[in-house]
Amino acid sequence: MAAPASGLDFAEIDLAETPLRELNAALHALADGSPKHWRILNPRGAHAIAVGVDAPVDIEIDGHAGYYCAGMNKQATVRVHGNAGVGVAENIMSGSVVVEGNASQSAGASGHGGLLSIRGSASARCGISMKGVDIVVRGSVGHMSAFMAQKGRLVVCGDAGDALGDSIYEARLYVRGSVASLGADCIEKEMRDEHMAELADLLERAEVTEVEAGDFRRYGSARRLYNFDIDNAGAY
Amino acid sequence: MATATSGWRPGLRESALYDRNVIHAIQRAAAEGIYDIRGFGAKRRVPHFDDLLFLGASISRYPLEGYRERCDTDVVLGDRHARKPLHLKIPITIAGMSFGALSGPAKEALGRGASAVGTSTTTGDGGMTPEERGHSDVLVYQLLPSRYGMNPDDLRKADAIEIVVGQGAKPGGGGMLLGQKISDRVAEMRDLPKGIDQRSACRHPDWTGPDDMEIKIQELREITDWEKPVFVKVAASRPYYDVALAVKAGADVVVLDGMQGGTAATQEVFIEHAGIPTLAAIRPAVDALVELGMHRKVQLIVSGGIRSGADVAKALALGADAVSIGVAALIAMGDNSPEHEEGYTEIGASAGFYDDWHEGRDPAGISTQIDELAARFDPELGGRRLANYLRTMVLETQTLARACGKSHVHNLEPEDLVALTAEAAAMARVPLAGTSWIPGLNE
Numbered sequence: 210m211a212a213p214a215s216g217l218d219f220a221e222i223d224l225a226e227t228p229l230r231e232l233n234a235a236l237h238a239l240a241d242g243s244p245k246h247w248r249i250l251n252p253r254g255a256h257a258i259a260v261g262v263d264a265p266v267d268i269e270i271d272g273h274a275g276y277y278c279a280g281m282n283k284q285a286t287v288r289v290h291g292n293a294g295v296g297v298a299e300n301i302m303s304g305s306v307v308v309e310g311n312a313s314q315s316a317g318a319s320g321h322g323g324l325l326s327i328r329g330s331a332s333a334r335c336g337i338s339m340k341g342v343d344i345v346v347r348g349s350v351g352h353m354s355a356f357m358a359q360k361g362r363l364v365v366c367g368d369a370g371d372a373l374g375d376s377i378y379e380a381r382l383y384v385r386g387s388v389a390s391l392g393a394d395c396i397e398k399e400m401r402d403e404h405m406a407e408l409a410d411l412l413e414r415a416e417v418t419e420v421e422a423g424d425f426r427r428y429g430s431a432r433r434l435y436n437f438d439i440d441n442a443g444a445y
Numbered sequence: 446m447a448t449a450t451s452g453w454r455p456g457l458r459e460s461a462l463y464d465r466n467v468i469h470a471i472q473r474a475a476a477e478g479i480y481d482i483r484g485f486g487a488k489r490r491v492p493h494f495d496d497l498l499f500l501g502a503s504i505s506r507y508p509l510e511g512y513r514e515r516c517d518t519d520v521v522l523g524d525r526h527a528r529k530p531l532h533l534k535i536p537i538t539i540a541g542m543s544f545g546a547l548s549g550p551a552k553e554a555l556g557r558g559a560s561a562v563g564t565s566t567t568t569g570d571g572g573m574t575p576e577e578r579g580h581s582d583v584l585v586y587q588l589l590p591s592r593y594g595m596n597p598d599d600l601r602k603a604d605a606i607e608i609v610v611g612q613g614a615k616p617g618g619g620g621m622l623l624g625q626k627i628s629d630r631v632a633e634m635r636d637l638p639k640g641i642d643q644r645s646a647c648r649h650p651d652w653t654g655p656d657d658m659e660i661k662i663q664e665l666r667e668i669t670d671w672e673k674p675v676f677v678k679v680a681a682s683r684p685y686y687d688v689a690l691a692v693k694a695g696a697d698v699v700v701l702d703g704m705q706g707g708t709a710a711t712q713e714v715f716i717e718h719a720g721i722p723t724l725a726a727i728r729p730a731v732d733a734l735v736e737l738g739m740h741r742k743v744q745l746i747v748s749g750g751i752r753s754g755a756d757v758a759k760a761l762a763l764g765a766d767a768v769s770i771g772v773a774a775l776i777a778m779g780d781n782s783p784e785h786e787e788g789y790t791e792i793g794a795s796a797g798f799y800d801d802w803h804e805g806r807d808p809a810g811i812s813t814q815i816d817e818l819a820a821r822f823d824p825e826l827g828g829r830r831l832a833n834y835l836r837t838m839v840l841e842t843q844t845l846a847r848a849c850g851k852s853h854v855h856n857l858e859p860e861d862l863v864a865l866t867a868e869a870a871a872m873a874r875v876p877l878a879g880t881s882w883i884p885g886l887n888e
Contacts, residue, residue, distance in 0.1 A: 229667065230667065230670075230671065233667045233668075233670070234670055237670060256660045256663055256664065257660070257663055257664040257667040257668075260664050260667050260668045261597050261600075261667065261668030261669070263597065263598075275660075276657070276660045276661075276664070277651070277660065277661070277664040280664050280668065281596070281597040281600070281668055283597065295651060295652070295657065295660075296651035296652070299650075299651045300592060300595055300596070300597075302596060302597065314651075315650055315651040315652075318592075318650040318651040319592035319595065319650050319651070321596065321636070334650065337650040337651070338591070338592055338646065338650040340592070340636040341636060356646075356650075357645075357646055359635075359636045359637060360636050378637060378638065378641075379638060435624075435638065435641040435642065436624055436640075436641060436642050437479060437642050439477075439478040439479055
């Protein structure tokens with residue numbers, strides 16, 4: 210299956226020749242002696258590339274990826290040298306996923322842990338239902354981002370679209386540019402020292418060096434909708 | 446709250462339009478200012494399997510000998526794409542019910558009872574618990590819009606994956622678990638603050654339509670190396686189209702949940718006023734499968750008001766491959782049992798009427814997260830009762846199937862049935878008893 214360029218510590222898979230199913234099966238069967246570095250050629254927007262990986266390996270995807278790239282990732286570092294389709298790194302548990310280009314909708318949806326770094330912009334619903342993942346977007350995010358976000362941090366170096374953080378729980382949102390509008394129960398909050406520190410750390414981990422933590426505003430839950438109150442009925 | 450509905454005597458005429466329940470509902474809404482939330486399923490009367498009868502054998506039909514001649518009950522689920530389809534001994538499965546809605550011991554009992562008779566249980570909106578996995582020989586893992594507790598390790602531990610698009614009690618609605626039941630453990634599993642009213646999403650976070658769902662199914666298969674059957678659960682609303690779209694998206698099994706399907710917590714207005722009856726949903730669903738050449742290839746599991754072997758046999762005769770039970774399983778395990786009457790009285794209910802499962806004060810220890818109440822429930826006894834009930838239903842199903850001359854319960858067919866009402870005849874597309882009239886199909 211592996212192309213001739215593969216060596217003991219390196220494997221190169223050409224998706225123009227190798228079925229996706231074989232690639233993912235190989236990535237699920239990684240053992241101690243398996244290659245630590247994988248390069249995937251000709252992804253051509255294929256869906257479900259490198260999903261369900263659970264090993265400390267580096268995976269480089271040499272082009273654009275389709276839906277659900279690196280879905281449910283654990284431990285691995287997956288780097289997309291292109292754009293990523295809907296649901297990149299959905300339900301990520303740990304490890305990191307880097308998108309060099311732009312990401313489509315629902316990036317990092319329901320992610321439980323790890324880091325998703327998007328070097329371009331992300332479309333609508335970035336960080337929807339996030340449960341502990343950290344997401345750093347160098348550009349902007351679309352509407353309904355961080356919808357029902359439960360845990361984790363979303364950092365947006367550009368602007369955020371409408372209804373940011375609608376029905377948010379305990380996730381923390383940092384936006385450097387403008388916010389078109391805040392969703393139900395999402396409010397701006399004070400930037401304290403601990404927030405500056407965690408934001409600086411997130412920017413460093415995502416290798417974003419051109420912006421300062423002090424330029425961001427913080428948003429989170431007003432916690433007014435946590436338990437039903439008839440006087441808040443209009444917000445439901 | 447005091448109501449003016451007791452103390453009837455001649456001359457006091459109750460309104461059919463404003464009966465005592467309607468009057469109470471208006472008074473309650475006026476006092477509380479919020480819709481009523483409850484558990485259980487639809488309580489209103491709708492056309493159901495009770496409106497059908499089996500004809501049995503006669504001079505022109507040859508019966509099988511009860512208890513002696515074989516009448517098989519096994520069912521294979523998910524052999525369309527999965528490398529490891531499920532092979533169940535009986536065509537009755539346990540529906541998805543969450544840890545959170547139910548106590549840990551109750552989930553354990555479901556696993557014990559189902560495993561004793563060779564069938565499957567299903568997780569729910571809250572993730573998979575070790576107790577549940579440990580006591581269930583065959584466990585179906587639900588992927589819900591909330592994604593609470595969803596992780597690839599449990600996905601791989603599952604025997605099948607069920608994508609939940611809808612639930613019969615609330616087609617178009619999301620999960621609900623009120624603060625009283627968000628204990629420390631439930632909160633941790635769902636990544637939520639303790640004690641909040643959890644209202645989970647009604648749409649999946651990472652797809653919107655059927656074409657996206659097809660890609661989602663592909664991802665789940667890739668993550669699990671095409672090993673596990675993928676079920677798609679839909680509420681009965683537009684079964685013909687939903688089943689066709691689920692099949693097109695690649696489902697191995699379609700679960701169709703009628704409006705009588707149970708819930709742990711839903712608005713009463715939703716439970717009683719959305720979705721179509723189970724009886725009305727089966728034939729359109731089977732039509733879709735037949736037209737696609739997929740009947741018996743993509744299996745159909747029907748749920749929503751299955752209470753007896755008669756209901757099982759009728760669902761199978763109309764074209765289902767299996768059925769699923771939820772409310773009935775809880776009742777078998779002790780829910781609404783007279784043995785807890787004192788406890789029900791204390792919370793303003795009575796055995797046979799209790800439906801406030803969302804409050805978490807269940808005297809039977811089933812729908813609660815309070816340790817003291819959960820400890821009242823014996824999972825071994827509950828499992829035994831569930832197994833007894835399942836075995837009884839299977840015997841009842843076989844009794845009817847043999848009487849119709851069937852050596853496998855899947856050989857039951859619409860021709861074995863007649864209807865008692867014009868409505869049921871139209872929905873089930875079987876003749877009104879004593880006539881050849883099928884409303885909508887012939888004169």
